Amino acid sequence: MGLPIPAILEIGRSINFHPVRGAPEIIDGLINLRGKVVTIINTGLAFEAEKVKSTDESRVYILKNNTELREVADADFDIETSPDNIGIHVDRIADVISVENEDLQTVPANINHPFYKHVVRRGEEFIIILEPQKMLNLNEHQELLS
């Protein structure tokens, strides 16, 4: 799966989560990012897979918030994240690829997931491009909050 790089503020190791008592399981907790408190979402649970565990390879992608995003607005890239800084916990960094806009294909209708935005073909593989805004707005996906 892929995320547009402009949406990412930085990538850090997945350590020192501070759990939030009472919060749904999909929220790993809060971390202190140089004085900013960032909420971390466990992506595994968002895709009905297993929870991402903290390992040597696992990382948190800290996403820019909407204000930061607008400051570096890229004219041909229209993305939104959320009003707050939110991080997503991922298994590992796979690769950095560059994709031409025309290569982005819409998600086939039989693959139905609110977070998927585009599909890109890379050789034999398909890479799913996620939509950060949908993903971060967990309040719209009550089923994930339980």
Add this chain to the structure above:
Amino acid sequence: MDKDNEIFQNFLIEMGERLQDLEEGLDELDQSYHPDIINKLFRAVHTIKGGGGFFGLTQIAELTHEFEDLLMKVREGELPFSKNMLPVFFSACDSLRDMHEAGDQGASLDISKLCSSLKGLQGGEELSEFPTQTPKDASQPTPVEAEMNQELETETQPIQEAAPKPILDTAQQDTKPTKALKATPASKKATKDSAQSKNETIRVKVDLLNKLMELTGEIVLGRNQLLRQFSRMGNKSTLHEMAHMISDLQQLVLQTRMQPIGSTFTKFNRIVRDLSKQLDKPIRLNIKGEDTELDRSIIESLSDPLTHLIRNCADHGLEPPDERLANGKDREGSIWLEAKHEGGQVAISVRDNGRGIDAEKVKAKSLANQVITQAEADSMGEKEAAKLIFHPGLSTADAVTSLSGRGVGMDVVKSTLEKLGGAIDLETKLNEGTHIIIHLPTTLTIMSSLIIRIEGDRFAVPHSELKEVILVRPEDELQIEQIRGQEVYRLRGSLIPILTLAEISGVDKPEDIESISTSNTENEECLFLVLHSGTNQFGLRIDSIDHTEEIVVKPLAQILSKFSYYAGSSILGDSDVAMVLSANGICQSRKLHNHDLESHKESQQSLAESQLIDIQEKQDLLVFKYASDEQMAIPLSLVFKVEQIDINTIQSIADNKFINLEGKNTLLLFLDAHLELKPLPENLKTYYIIVPKIKDFNVGIVASTIEESVHTRLNLDSPPISQQAILGITTIREQITYVIDLFTLAEQVSPERFKTSREICNPDKDRLLVVEDTPFFRDLEKTYFESVGFRVSVANNGQEAIQMLKEKPNYFNIVVSDIVMPVMDGYELVKLIKSDDKLSHIPVVALTSFSEEEHREKALAAGFDDYAIKTNKETILHSVNAFLDED
């Protein structure tokens, strides 16, 4: 008009701001027309008009009035906007600016011409000439020009289109004896300078202040981290010096955002005056504590809720003059608006002396709107019922205006205040008025907080919400107790709920640290915080206290915002993240209401059951043993303290044994001398001494062991063998237990002091009614009074009492009543008695276990003739006799 007055200065600043809006708006209007711009202009002019009118600045008021009328017509579409209007607008605006800057606020300016131009435009007249553009009449300069000319001469500003004109005409000299009339350039300039130095301020963008604040927050965090990192270093003087400076910096930055609330308050003078006219009710607004400072953002958001509350007071709370006169009140209604600091928070109170809220009607309406169920309604106290007006379900206009008027949008008021971290509370009394109290934090950003640990996690609790920290040791007489599985604690006479984080968050503690805390209170120390939100109090079980720290509260991400029991998160000195708990949020999420907590819980039970149980008050008993197998109990409320003593410290004088307790020689009382009991076992090394809380009864009752203190409903049976000092027997933990009558015991020990003479009673007036729900006290009081010759009748609660009184209105000579009772409490009883013509002559004495003075005042205010403490027999008899001897 006192021009040094702070409020006035505030108005000047505000007017300056509005003028800027006005100027900006006009510039926009010059570019292109848009209704929004007219709106903006209208608002600006309207605000200035309000202030001008308030401070009696007639010139400003007059000009803005005309200006406003014209704008209104344009806004309403009565008059099409035309570019022709612009020059007049501009000159009006400039005129206002000049008045604003003039030392006398333009009192000496002639604005008649400008006003008439404005008026002319209103009539749709195409103005062919504008004062600024074609000044034809040289001897009658327009004010704008006059001002401009002054400026030209004093400050040599180039002003276009302004031909040199004589400075101010002299025609007004006699009307205005201020310095402006002799406005020579020099004096004019001097006034300006002094006006400026008085409020030497610059306007800074709030955004900038916010960033500054944020940054300071980070610096504070950094300081905390540094202090921690270098805590083991030897010489830290530089670091400490810096730390202090950072504290100062933080204080100052906080102050930049602080504003006196006065500016918000004073505008209510006008609002109330307007309302008074509109509603045709004379209203007096009393304002206090204008200089109480609050964070700017709080003050800004406070204006609307307060306006709403004041409007409610004036509109619905206060009665029309005739009704007030008929009720024996002043013709003029009063509203009190007060702000004051209260324990780290600011309390704002809005009070009126109007008709109050009829709780029953609110209840009925809530029932009809299905906001509450019948069972809830029945168990609901008056206070809680009145608070239903804050419920969104009751906020439709017709729902409440037809009742007592309150509630329109009260839920909005409440939620606005809660967003600010505040709490709102209400007290109301029918026909006496309503009192709304708002508690607010002074600032939202940096808070001094206590860092605590619960089950391994750290949490921050702001000091402003923290009342006290209580440690309950196993040997303490007051323990955390259980009511229907819910933990409660008796804190100075009031029961407060004790919550755990697991209850609040709905998540059980992580399994791996389960051993750290258990709910077993008997063998372990138990630590809890008493938190408060408004007048609600509750305890929060914690494991330990870490330290105190200044924290910067960061708002939670949106996805977490529904967890209202967190106020936010914060980064601690060791760069760890901690959640900040919010007492307010906890109260809301746990639906805690003060006073009504127990009834609320019981409302979940079946109604019949709860009524049955409610009829008896629970009683705390201290259970102990004298000899090995005989269990005794004393009401805990009568126990002063319990001590363990070494048998060797006992000293004997003649037959009496004494012990020195905290410097007081205390007589030891061996119960076997007064009751038929087995003697104490001889092999004891230590005794327990129970010191009763009875005046002049300075003894220690000896016990071999203290068993426990129980919180139980006391079912007393009369003792099988008549023993005087025993009140009755009951079963505690499946053991027969004697409940000791301490008063009789005291009489037996020192008869001369405690035997009250039986002759003090007037034989004609000996019929006394005891109203008391607790069987224990009922019997005790009955014994008291019978022992001095009264004929005593008893009632279980106010309802029973009032029935008995009504059946035989001339029978009873005096009523002695408890205050806190189920079904009908003492306050209500006394109200009924005093409002009944046949009964009002009967003196009613309140008898209660509270000893605080405030209760006394409340009781006396409610109509009780006197007030006595249950545990003090002498004062009871004294106050009862005082009434009977009177006539």
